[in-house]
Amino acid sequence: xxxxxxxxxxxxxxxxxxxxxxxxxxxxxxxxxxxxxxxxxxxxxxxxxxxxxxxxxxxxxxxxxxxxxxxxxxxxxxxxxxxxxxxxxxxxxxxxxxxxxxxxxxxxxxxxxxxxxxxxxxxxxxxxxxxxxxxxxxxxxxxxxxxxxxxxxxxxxxxxxxxxxxxxxxxxxxxxxxxxxxxxxxxxxxxxxxxxxxxxxxxxxxxxxxxxxxxxxxxxxxxxxxxxxxxxxxxxxxxxxxxxxxxxxxxxxxxxxxxxxxxxxxxxxxxxxxxxxxxxxxxxxxxxxxxxxxxxxxxxxxxxxxxxxxxxxxxxxxxxxxxxxxxxxxxxxxxxxxxxxxxxxxxxxxxxxxxxxxxxxxxxxxxxxxxxxxxxxxxxxxxxxxxxxxxxxxxxxxxxxxxxx
Ligand SMILES: *[C@@H]1O[C@H](CO)[C@@H](O)[C@H](O)[C@H]1NC(C)=O
Ligand SMILES: *[C@@H]1O[C@H](CO)[C@@H](O)[C@H](O)[C@H]1NC(C)=O
Ligand SMILES: *[C@@H]1O[C@H](CO)[C@@H](O)[C@H](O)[C@H]1NC(C)=O
Ligand SMILES: *[C@@H]1O[C@H](CO)[C@@H](O)[C@H](O)[C@H]1NC(C)=O
Ligand SMILES: *[C@@H]1O[C@H](CO)[C@@H](O)[C@H](O)[C@H]1NC(C)=O
Numbered sequence: 001x002x003x004x005x006x007x008x009x010x011x012x013x014x015x016x017x018x019x020x021x022x023x024x025x026x027x028x029x030x031x032x033x034x035x036x037x038x039x040x041x042x043x044x045x046x047x048x049x050x051x052x053x054x055x056x057x058x059x060x061x062x063x064x065x066x067x068x069x070x071x072x073x074x075x076x077x078x079x080x081x082x083x084x085x086x087x088x089x090x091x092x093x094x095x096x097x098x099x100x101x102x103x104x105x106x107x108x109x110x111x112x113x114x115x116x117x118x119x120x121x122x123x124x125x126x127x128x129x130x131x132x133x134x135x136x137x138x139x140x141x142x143x144x145x146x147x148x149x150x151x152x153x154x155x156x157x158x159x160x161x162x163x164x165x166x167x168x169x170x171x172x173x174x175x176x177x178x179x180x181x182x183x184x185x186x187x188x189x190x191x192x193x194x195x196x197x198x199x200x201x202x203x204x205x206x207x208x209x210x211x212x213x214x215x216x217x218x219x220x221x222x223x224x225x226x227x228x229x230x231x232x233x234x235x236x237x238x239x240x241x242x243x244x245x246x247x248x249x250x251x252x253x254x255x256x257x258x259x260x261x262x263x264x265x266x267x268x269x270x271x272x273x274x275x276x277x278x279x280x281x282x283x284x285x286x287x288x289x290x291x292x293x294x295x296x297x298x299x300x301x302x303x304x305x306x307x308x309x310x311x312x313x314x315x316x317x318x319x320x321x322x323x324x325x326x327x328x329x330x331x332x333x334x335x336x337x338x339x340x341x342x343x344x345x346x347x348x349x350x351x352x353x354x355x356x357x358x359x360x361x362x363x364x365x366x367x368x369x370x371x372x373x374x375x376x377x378x379x380x381x382x383x384x385x386x387x388x389x390x391x392x393x394x395x396x397x398x399x400x401x402x403x404x405x
Pocket of ligand 5: 358
């Protein structure tokens with residue numbers, strides 16, 4: 001094609017010279033000789049072009065090969081990451097597939113392509129300063145603006161699997177609460193309020209949807225259990241009702257759900273049931289519905305009651321079996337080193353007033369010896385420094401109006 005063009009060019013030039021006599025022939029000769037030299041030239045050009053094209057083709061092949069190589073390494077990196085997150089990240093950085101910045105790594109984890117969500121959770125939960133930086137960058141990628149707390153938690157809890165370790169959960173939920181409050185200023189008085197309420201809804205999820213939990217709390221009970229957590233004030237009832245309804249209508253989903261929901265991953269199992277409780281002032285036995293949750297014993301007159309009759313925080317309490325002349329299967333909550341000190345607790349009087357309890361010990365009778373043992377074990381587990389309870393209790397104290405408790 002290149003040659004044809006040259007010939008046409010020559011003819012064209014010849015025509016231009018029409019009517020100029022000899023010069024036409026001269027020109028033609030000239031034209032032919034230049035044509036032949038041109039055609040030599042063009043052959044060289046052609047070869048060169050072919051060579052270059054070949055090189056370009058080769059380049060394409062190497063590019064393709066390189067990209068295949070990269071994909072292969074990427075897949076290997078992901079595989080390594082799923083087995084050992086830190087090693088996987090190091091491999092990807094060393095292979096120049098990932099930049100060693102918290103933002104790039106956070107992006108990689110947020111996209112999560114081919115990554116095991118348990119492994120993502122393990123990496124984000126690490127105590128290392130750099131991992132904490134990545135955790136915060138990861139949260140920056142989550143957009144929570146105008147989402148209610150449950151919607152935001154759904155998104156967050158789906159992006160990785162929370163590890164089981166209390167300190168890790170604490171850091172991650174702290175980062176979540178920070179980001180949520182920044183996206184939604186004015187909803188909560190403090191990050192701690194957001195943190196405490198986040199756990200309350202995760203626990204609500206279990207209460208409402210785990211078939212092992214028989215007593216399903218009502219919205220009123222949920223509201224009552226979250227009194228005073230907004231830096232001493234109450235959260236709007238409508239907000240709490242919306243969160244309650246949202247969870248009730250659709251449980252939280254977590255990745256790698258192994259049947260153990262989050263509550264069972266990081267809390268001692270809750271317990272509930274009928275027990276007899278000996279009065280503080282008037283020594284009569286009353287049948288009460290007890291719920292052990294959140295490191296507190298709540299007791300209700302009826303299972304359907306919205307408000308508890310009393311709350312006994314288990315912090316600093318001890319438990320022991322006791323014999324009682326009137327009732328079988330008894331155990332007692334007491335303060336081990338201050339026998340006569342009144343246990344900090346509160347109860348609701350018949351007229352609705354909330355007053356401090358007046359018990360130096362709580363004596364309780366279980367229906368069977370077996371249930372007595374189960375209650376003692378559960379309460380012991382709750383008392384015995386579950387690190388998670390401790391963390392949550394510390395936050396709750398910070399944001400709660402029940403300052404004395
Ligand atoms: C990435 O950078 C952090 C500090 O910014 C450093 O501690 C870490 O060793 C680096 N990781 C790799 C794989 O180079
Ligand atoms: C992710 O990793 C966990 C823990 O190593 C494992 O139990 C789970 O099966 C893995 N999930 C997938 C989808 O491979
Ligand atoms: C919510 O409850 C469902 C049903 O018990 C459970 O599968 C899921 O793991 C729970 N979610 C969380 C975040 O605990
Ligand atoms: C538990 O004991 C610690 C240390 O003695 C004390 O600071 C804390 O206030 C006690 N908590 C309660 C609820 O009495
Ligand atoms: C608590 O009980 C003691 C006697 O056991 C009594 O002297 C005291 O007044 C009671 N306090 C309250 C607040 O009821």
